[in-house]
Amino acid sequence: MRPRKPPADAAVVMADVGVTLGTARRPVPVLNGVDLVLPRGEVLALLGPNGAGKTTTIRVLTTQLRHQRGQVTVAGVDPLRHPARVRRHIGVAGQQVSLDKRQTGLENLVMLGRLSGLGRRAAHDRAHGLLDEFDLGVASERLVETYSGGMGRRLDLAAALIGRPQVLFLDEPTTGLDPRSRTSLWEVIRRIVAEGSSVFLTTQYLEEADQLASRVALVDGGRVVAEGTPVDLKRRVGQARLEFTLATGPDAVRAAEALDVVPAAELGTEIDREGAGLTVTLPTDGSVSHVRWVLERLEHSGVAPVSWAMPEPTLDDVFLSLTGHLARPLDAVDASAEPEEMAS
Amino acid sequence: MSAATLTRDVGVLSGRSLRLSRRDLDAMLTAIVLPVVILLMFTYVFGGALEVGTDYVTYATPGIILLCAGFGAANTALAVESDMSGGMVERLRTMPVHAGAVLTGHVLVSLAKNLVTTAVVFGVAVAIGFRPTASPLEWLAAIGLLLLFVHAITWTAVFIGVIVRSPDAASGFIFFVMFLPYVSSAFVPVYTLPNWLAGFAEHQPVTPLIETVRGLLVGGTPGAPAGADLTSTALVAVAWCVVLAGVFAAAAMVTFRRRTAH
Numbered sequence: 333m334r335p336r337k338p339p340a341d342a343a344v345v346m347a348d349v350g351v352t353l354g355t356a357r358r359p360v361p362v363l364n365g366v367d368l369v370l371p372r373g374e375v376l377a378l379l380g381p382n383g384a385g386k387t388t389t390i391r392v393l394t395t396q397l398r399h400q401r402g403q404v405t406v407a408g409v410d411p412l413r414h415p416a417r418v419r420r421h422i423g424v425a426g427q428q429v430s431l432d433k434r435q436t437g438l439e440n441l442v443m444l445g446r447l448s449g450l451g452r453r454a455a456h457d458r459a460h461g462l463l464d465e466f467d468l469g470v471a472s473e474r475l476v477e478t479y480s481g482g483m484g485r486r487l488d489l490a491a492a493l494i495g496r497p498q499v500l501f502l503d504e505p506t507t508g509l510d511p512r513s514r515t516s517l518w519e520v521i522r523r524i525v526a527e528g529s530s531v532f533l534t535t536q537y538l539e540e541a542d543q544l545a546s547r548v549a550l551v552d553g554g555r556v557v558a559e560g561t562p563v564d565l566k567r568r569v570g571q572a573r574l575e576f577t578l579a580t581g582p583d584a585v586r587a588a589e590a591l592d593v594v595p596a597a598e599l600g601t602e603i604d605r606e607g608a609g610l611t612v613t614l615p616t617d618g619s620v621s622h623v624r625w626v627l628e629r630l631e632h633s634g635v636a637p638v639s640w641a642m643p644e645p646t647l648d649d650v651f652l653s654l655t656g657h658l659a660r661p662l663d664a665v666d667a668s669a670e671p672e673e674m675a676s
Numbered sequence: 677m678s679a680a681t682l683t684r685d686v687g688v689l690s691g692r693s694l695r696l697s698r699r700d701l702d703a704m705l706t707a708i709v710l711p712v713v714i715l716l717m718f719t720y721v722f723g724g725a726l727e728v729g730t731d732y733v734t735y736a737t738p739g740i741i742l743l744c745a746g747f748g749a750a751n752t753a754l755a756v757e758s759d760m761s762g763g764m765v766e767r768l769r770t771m772p773v774h775a776g777a778v779l780t781g782h783v784l785v786s787l788a789k790n791l792v793t794t795a796v797v798f799g800v801a802v803a804i805g806f807r808p809t810a811s812p813l814e815w816l817a818a819i820g821l822l823l824l825f826v827h828a829i830t831w832t833a834v835f836i837g838v839i840v841r842s843p844d845a846a847s848g849f850i851f852f853v854m855f856l857p858y859v860s861s862a863f864v865p866v867y868t869l870p871n872w873l874a875g876f877a878e879h880q881p882v883t884p885l886i887e888t889v890r891g892l893l894v895g896g897t898p899g900a901p902a903g904a905d906l907t908s909t910a911l912v913a914v915a916w917c918v919v920l921a922g923v924f925a926a927a928a929m930v931t932f933r934r935r936t937a938h
């Protein structure tokens with residue numbers, strides 16, 4: 333796909349970027365012509381499964397890895413030619429928390445503040461400000477090794493912000509966090525965006541991209557396979573569905589017949605009459621009025637569902653509909669589902 | 677990036693390295709306690725049976741001081757390895773920080789730490805009868821030489837920390853460095869060793885270093901070199917330190933840059 337001509341002041345531009353890793357004898361092509369634009373002040377989410385090339389993309393943009401093909405600019409600067417200048421404009425929070433466990437939160441931040449050019453006083457003020465802002469004020473004098481997973485991620489994010497970067501890079505900022513920590517981290521990221529930073533983040537969660545990003549790029553096998561606003565992508569996926577479970581087969585048939593007339597056809601999916609036998613699935617825009625209408629129709633036809641659900645489209649749905657294959661091999665789906673997701 | 681920012685980076689990262697090693701109580705204690713135990717053991721347990729021509733504590737202390745210095749410095753390999761694999765180096769490479777400043781910080785702190793541990797071991801040695809006869813100038817020379825030695829061992833340790841891929845491999849290096857002084861003139865005169873060992877002991881860097889420190893601190897005692905003999909031994913010792921430090925500092929910096937791209 334060819335992106336539009338990027339705006340001259342874009343935070344990130346990647347054009348036909350190729351990276352091959354591995355050894356000379358066994359080269360591994362990891363990025364195969366990535367085209368991406370992050371306009372200034374926006375949030376771009378790189379959405380893709382494990383091994384898609386998300387971290388590699390971040391490493392290229394943050395001067396940790398040299399690409400062999402294509403053009404890159406970050407904050408208007410070419411990282412191959414001027415890595416030191418790029419480093420003055422970026423903040424990075426990697427996939428793992430990379431702070432000293434045997435320093436306190438405050439010590440870590442002051443150190444990084446000094447290294448990004450702040451004076452002693454300024455570094456302290458900035459560190460305290462960020463610790464308070466990220467709800468770490470009370471823990472500021474504790475060693476990082478005593479922090480919970482969510483606290484560690486928040487501190488890592490604060491560390492990335494210490495030099496007031498123009499462009500912020502976040503590699504899977506919430507992977508491995510429980511739902512509550514994830515939500516609170518999203519809150520923090522939204523605040524950062526509201527202050528005008530450009531944010532380039534990667535994620536494996538469609539919901540996260542939806543929550544945070546103004547643009548989503550779907551990556552698979554080192555390529556961008558789809559790009560657009562979250563609404564765009566979701567529309568192409570077929571949006572959310574309503575799922576009803578009925579007690580008996582005949583009930584299911586009656587429910588399906590009753591719902592057949594519900595005007596949801598323009599949303600895409602067909603009603604699944606056989607499918608799982610006792611479930612009836614239909615598309616919805618998720619609005620209260622549509623759900624109420626559906627429930628009323630069911631009641632009218634005298635069918636009482638045993639239960640109902642409205643599963644959000646998953647990364648797998650997106651992949652299936654946009655690439656024709658699943659994000660992960662089928663048998664790996666269950667194994668890689670995180671416990672917190674099953675609980676919610 | 678300028679000399680001023682380089683000084684700042686090294687200063688900030690030395691402060692960090694110092695805080696981290698202060699909090700690594702295990703390593704700190706081992707670096708002090710182990711040499712003291714070795715000193716006491718050799719003096720009281722083996723010393724009586726070893727014929728070195730003088731008080732055993734007089735003979736062994738210079739070697740043990742060196743052992744202690746090398747041992748503490750070798751710990752730097754672990755610190756560097758943990759920075760490489762723990763993400764801190766990666767983070768610093770995305771910031772406007774001078775490449776290698778983190779390594780230099782470790783080296784400076786290693787020098788400072790080893791001065792302290794050496795002073796402790798020295799104090800214990802004096803308490804059990806070590807009587808140095810050095811003039812102020814000889815003192816200065818001895819301390820300078822010890823620092824040169826620590827500097828060389830530390831850069832070697834930094835290089836090891838940069839190239840290894842696991843803490844275990846770094847520990848292997850520490851073990852090797854601890855072992856070196858045993859096959860030298862630290863505990864027994866080289867001529868008492870079997871031929872093949874004596875050859876190694878005589879030509880490894882630790883022996884001329886120990887001999888020089890011995891000549892400087894307790895010159896005039898049996899086994900200690902003096903006069904022209906001391907001068908030539910000292911030159912060999914200094915040459916070893918300068919060459920080792922130069923080679924390994926360069927190798928460490930080059931490998932560090934290669935392993936961190938750009």
Ligand SMILES: Nc1ncnc2c1ncn2[C@@H]1O[C@H](COP(=O)(O)OP(=O)(O)O)[C@@H](O)[C@H]1O
Nearest residue numbers: 353354360362381382383384385386387388389
């Ligand atoms: N140094 C390397 N050598 C060989 N292959 C690598 C190397 N680093 C990453 N890869 C491969 O590149 C692919 C993309 O990796 P990565 O960018 O980490 O993906 P993601 O972050 O999306 O999970 C993976 O298949 C990975 O195995």
Ligand SMILES: [Mg+2]
Nearest residue numbers: 386387388427
């Ligand atoms: Mg990754």
